[in-house]
Amino acid sequence: MKKNLVLVHGYLGGSSQWAKQVSLFSTYFNLITIDLPGFGLNYAMESPQTIRGYAEFVFNHLDKQGIEKFHLLGHSMGGMIVQEMAAIAPSKIEKLILYGTGPVGMLPNRFETIEESKRRISKDGPIATGCRIAATWFMQGDQAGQYHICARLAEKASHQAALAGLDAMASWSGEAYLTHIKLPTLVIWGDGDRTYQWPQPEQLWRNITAAKLGVVPGCAHAAHLEKPHLFNALVMDFLKP
Numbered sequence: 001m002k003k004n005l006v007l008v009h010g011y012l013g014g015s016s017q018w019a020k021q022v023s024l025f026s027t028y029f030n031l032i033t034i035d036l037p038g039f040g041l042n043y044a045m046e047s048p049q050t051i052r053g054y055a056e057f058v059f060n061h062l063d064k065q066g067i068e069k070f071h072l073l074g075h076s077m078g079g080m081i082v083q084e085m086a087a088i089a090p091s092k093i094e095k096l097i098l099y100g101t102g103p104v105g106m107l108p109n110r111f112e113t114i115e116e117s118k119r120r121i122s123k124d125g126p127i128a129t130g131c132r133i134a135a136t137w138f139m140q141g142d143q144a145g146q147y148h149i150c151a152r153l154a155e156k157a158s159h160q161a162a163l164a165g166l167d168a169m170a171s172w173s174g175e176a177y178l179t180h181i182k183l184p185t186l187v188i189w190g191d192g193d194r195t196y197q198w199p200q201p202e203q204l205w206r207n208i209t210a211a212k213l214g215v216v217p218g219c220a221h222a223a224h225l226e227k228p229h230l231f232n233a234l235v236m237d238f239l240k241p
């Protein structure tokens with residue numbers, strides 16, 4: 001029987017961002033790709049304003065499907081969400097993957113401050129701001145071959161969700177819990193990531209007991225799209241028995 005693998009996207013993301021992973025991962029796992037409230041296919045839903053609220057949404061979604069045990073991967077803000085899930089119910093999680101993320105939401109050295117992103121949403125609107133932010137996720141910016149996947153998702157995010165997600169990140173920290181995470185954990189980071197620069201994944205890697213580290217060279221914040229063959233190989237190597 002296949003084990004469950006749950007993928008949780010980040011800010012301005014959605015389930016369709018995993019287009020380069022679905023075929024491979026579905027071969028080996030029962031794959032569940034989440035759309036958080038206010039994003040992706042759930043863009044019409046009201047978004048919570050806390051990371052805890054997103055974590056509870058994911059748990060409720062899985063409970064409705066009768067899924068009690070699972071591998072769990074979170075990207076970016078989704079990485080914060082899955083850290084929160086590990087704090088709430090670690091017994092449900094078999095292996096944990098923290099991808100392009102860190103232990104604090106008020107990100108030091110982010111390409112721009114969260115307050116600046118909020119100001120730009122109010123000034124330029126969520127669509128223009130979302131597409132501009134998505135461009136920072138690729139080494140080649142909006143000229144990257146897979147940029148359109150993230151841009152289309154960013155355009156779907158509601159105004160309320162665009163602001164609520166930023167507020168949720170700004171008010172969250174998982175630093176105090178890191179040393180309590182005893183789950184087999186893999187930290188994945190693109191070495192050109194402008195959102196979560198090295199001190200963030202390094203803190204995860206050094207403080208989570210026996211955490212493994214996978215660095216994808218020549219990638220920014222969307223390594224799963226920029227170099228999917230390397231990203232997929234790291235995930236499969238970690239998850240396969």
